[in-house]
Amino acid sequence: MYNSEELKDKILKLKKEKNAVILAHYYQEEAIQDxxxxxxxxxxxxxxASQTDSEIIVFAGVHFMAETAKILNPNKKVLxxxxDAGCSLADACSADEFANFRYxxxxxxxxSYINCSAEVKAMSDLICTSANAVKIIQSIPKGQPILFAPDKNLGKYLIRETGRDMLLWEGACMVHEAFSIEKIMEVWKKYPKAKLVAHPESEPHLLKVADFVGSTSxxxxxxxxxxxxxxIIATEAGILHEMQKAVPQKVLIPAPSHENNTCACSECAFMKMNSLENLYQCLKLGAPEITLDPDIQTKALLPIQKMLNIS
Structure with missing residues (x-):
């Protein structure tokens, strides 16, 4: 078993040998982000993912993110x-149920919010992220009815922001629904002037009292x-690593969750399934690899490309 620094050295060496690039979400463990x-x-x-010249993309994130990278890079190996690093939100919207919803x-x-499977993307007209969702919706003619999936909390936020009456899928992220407003009130007793910064996947009652609502970036x-x-930061606690590096002089408090957990904050168990060890093994073995049905891959590319063009 290698220690953390040895693993980092081996990963960097393999990455160079194999002409690979490592993409990591803000919610990954600190060592992977670094x-x-x-x-x-x-x-x-x-x-x-759409711009890289590398032959191999190692996606340190969850399954739908790696699928998106594969859709955008059909001729590259995506690892x-x-x-098993899935997503509770993506799991809440199966392809069969979504097909029936559309019908x-x-x-x-x-x-569809990007947090969904390749199959759901393939049945969608447009994809959005929390960073560009308002812009995407505002690009749609006002007379056009819209259905939005799979996050109902993000959907409700977008209805308020855009004034569009959208039909919403009843899905939610278990991480962003875990925040406790009662525990946040306790944090405010200690830090009475702290601003609440929240992700739009959070529940409406939390967003109403937030000083700022936005994507992780x-x-x-x-x-x-x-x-x-x-x-007070109301999103997955992994963001605090990059955030604290950017503002070392500021006090950043992870928003507490309902769970009586040791860190008193909300973490995504799926995101934390990736580690330096399995990242190293992944590069070394060239597996697990993301593979998609070519027809689904082709169809899913269209709404993603539309999103990128609008963005």
């Missing part, structure tokens, strides 16, 4: 350190530009 070529949110990493509302334009930019000294 070794990645690019760290970002879904939109940023989608762009990087995911742990194939019931044939006149509606289907906009937008949250990061906000705490950098804002002149306030302290913030």
């Amino acid at each position: 070794i990645a070529d690019f760290v970002g949110d879904s939109l940023e990493l989608s762009r990087k 995911l350190p742990d194939l 019931q509302y044939p006149d509606h334009l289907a906009i 937008a949250m990061l930019k906000f705490v950098q530009k804002d002149d306030h000294p302290s913030y």
Whole structure:
């Protein structure tokens, strides 16, 4: 068993030998973020995936993200350190159920949040991320009915922001629904002037009291530009690593969850399934590899490319 520094050295060596690039989401463990070529949110990493010249893409994230990279790079090998790294939100919207949903509302334009399977993407008209969702919806003619899947909390937020009456799928992210407003009130007793910064996948009652709502990249930019000294961060706790590096002088408090957990914050168990060890093994063995049905891959590319063009 290698230690952390030995693993990092071996990963960097293999990456160079195999002409690979490592993309990591903000929610990955700190050691993976530090070794990645690019760290970002879904939109940023989608762009990087479409621009890379590397032969191999190692996606340190969850399954739907690696699928998106494969859709954008059909001729490249895309690896995911742990194939079981899924997503509660994507799992809440099966392809069969979504097909039936679309069938019931044939006149509606289907906009799907990027946190969904390749099969659902292939049945969608447009894809969006939390960073560009408002812009995507505003690009749709006002007379066009819209159905939005799979995140109902993000959907409700977008309805408020855009004024569009959308039909929503009843899905949610278990991480962003775990925050406790009661425990946040306790944090405010200790830090009465702390600003609450929240991801739009969070529940509506939390978003109503937030000082800023935005994607992970937008949250990061906000705490950098804002002149306030302290913030409560309501998203997966992994973002705090890059955020604290950007603003070392500021106090960042992870929003507490309902669970009586040791860190008092919300973590995605799926995101944390990736480790330096399985990242190393993944590069060494060239597996697990993401493979998709060619027809689904072709169909899923269209709404993603539309998103990138609008963005």
